[in-house]
Amino acid sequence: MLSMNSSVLIIKSPPPSKEINIFSNNMTTKKIIYKYNFYVGHPSLTLLPNKEIIKATTELLTPKERPFDKDPDNLHPLNYGSDLGSKWVRSNITDLINSFYHNTSLTNPEFINLTNGASYGILNILELTACPIYTKQVFIISPTYFLINDIFVDAGYSGKLCSIKETEGGSSIDFKKLLNKLEILESQGVDNNNNNNNNANHRGTKIASDQQKHIYKYIMYLIPTFSNPSGSTYSTETRIKLIEIARKYDMLIISDDVYDMLNYDTDATKIPPRIVHLDRLTIQNHQKNSTFGNSISNCTFSKLIAPGLRCGYQETATSLLATCLSKGGANHSGGSPSQLNANIIGTLITNGDFQNILQNLKRTYSERCDVMYKSILKYLPPGTLYNKQLGGYFSWCVLPDEYNCKEICEICKYEFGVLLANGNDFEVYGDENKEGWGKNSVRLSCSYLESDEIENGIRLWGEACKMYINSKHK
Template structure:
């Protein structure tokens, strides 16, 4: 028990339980306590240190709150070594899943979810479209398929979303955007090939590229898109196959590329011979009057692989998206997609085609945009009123997330996450989006897609209270 002996500083303004918890954390981080090692029994430890049992209880609760320990009912408190992103990612996924499934019987305010509020999904209209398709096509709605996608849907995508500028035969229907990224990685990348991504970026893309054993190079995000000065330096010293980016309201930062940067990117792609994988994340949700245009629409070099998901903006369960391909890789990508997933749901494709044909899509998007525009401005106002002392944040003028930077370097996003969890609110620490967790620990993401107005107000106040407690612990008032 010698390593646990601790002498309290009576002159320190910090409560004894905080002094003790910080000491045990130092033992954990310096590997003087092993993973899963049982901490001293409360009564015995209190007697050893000359304090009451409540001090030990409070210290252990603090360790659990900060993710450095866990408790077994009737057994005691055990060490859990933290600090690595990989461990936190797995813990985070488990925690979010458990909390959203209500396993601890508490109701959490969800600033994590990226899905849409179910209240706005047009169930009756969609059901009508399904029934009409089954009445019209019969068993063919379930059994007939085209390996590149239902012709009617591809034709509608061309007409409604691209004004006929993209040919139907250049459109490939997908089972969601992630499948598109996976297929492109499979076609373009061999082990050791280099791909550029934004820093931070979407974890699903990182996984697709690393699974191909590719070398990932990163460029920082700026207020108008990726840092192209950094990109050109990389291009001058490396042969890259592709660059993956989100042109609108990038996840997690919410940043959109300026038209100037889009044009410059295309010039660089042509000059240095690489493809741009454009993941059009949420271009439908634009809240200001600024002109937005996809990189694909500016592409005169045939360098852009455009990927779009219907699942994100419409309904996750339909698992539909599409890809527009450059001619140079069109056949290879189509063949790879077929070998990966022979058939994307024929019924869902035909139903979505019918839904778009009836004009329902445009009306739905307009209603959705108006709702989330109101939620966006409410979130901005609440953050400015309650948290300007603690954070600064980017105003994306669209999308569903606000990316926040913690002003005090002593407070990590992982620590904030645990404090918020204790107040029954869920946030996303940005360590999940970085290879280097130390950079990501400065940031966190708030999504307003799944909360209601009263929940948002309550949640932001709770977030402020979490910061107040953290500042008090640091002795900052």
């Protein structure tokens, strides 16, 4: 319960919450299940396409033979896959991309490398395109997807992370800070005592089959369309400027394009092109067969079908980089890491069920976003800043200055069973990178709660705000 003490709100003890027992190694632990969980970023169970997955798997595996079973570019769905992944699946994916972005033939299968999801996809990118000894800096747009920090730390970039804030209401980034930082790093040159270039080469300039690879001097990570956590979409001008900077400074842009097809109130023709498409379009003709480009579109079907499939893809500006990503030692040894599930997804695209699943998700999430927007207007304090969510999973809400969001999130959790994602969780690691998102900001997810739960959760959040402000005025 909560008590008031000299205008300070004190949490005495958590109220009863729903708990489940977890049994492991003859020990029992308890896990709290919050009734209104706005934190999690996965679909509610009612949206998981069980029947469609069963149908596609049956269609795929029932025939004794498939036309592509012995084709080295495809292979049997239950066998080792080709390095890039089944070509017929990559062809289906390119058709999806070109149709969504109204491209005639901008993307083709040679630009696609299949993966086992966006998270492992980033590890694969870092393993094959960067080196902690040589790569000088990793720029991460802030606020950021909170789990990305650990991926970069695991890959050896602790201490090399630099936050770059979103600006102009989320349509751009702090280019001034980015360019200043790049100029400082460039002025430092190469530390010849450490033989950075040689160490980078020692890591390998070639991969399987003598395929060349390129180690980039800088890395940037962002989610440019319906961003996690802010919900922002960067303008075409911002994307073009990023490509120009990336080419000048030998920087690779890792663009997590996991939400762009979940557009609710935005016509697809109004969504800016993917960074990788702009990169490809602006490569000089004489370089198309010799350059790796400066961007990778890192994608997943977790948000578009179901996360348990653990399957995604990387799209690159040229075939050189896609091939490079597919020829790492582990991938070349085992083949495409999600061979069966990629073939199931290819079947879902072929039989039309993918589009049905996607439309159902968009319709459901759009309804939930509408409820969330109306509930925030109705229940949260005047002066709250919130834009209606137009796509993706997440949106960003900013309370007025007099409301301490971190304390209010604690009230919500312990007094009302409402779990909110405080802005502190979306900082880039490192004290020098802190932007202070936690004082007034919260990330909200539309994917997990049903519409009535969203309204009730926002209503209780409003009650927590009243409780907080009343305690301050005593």
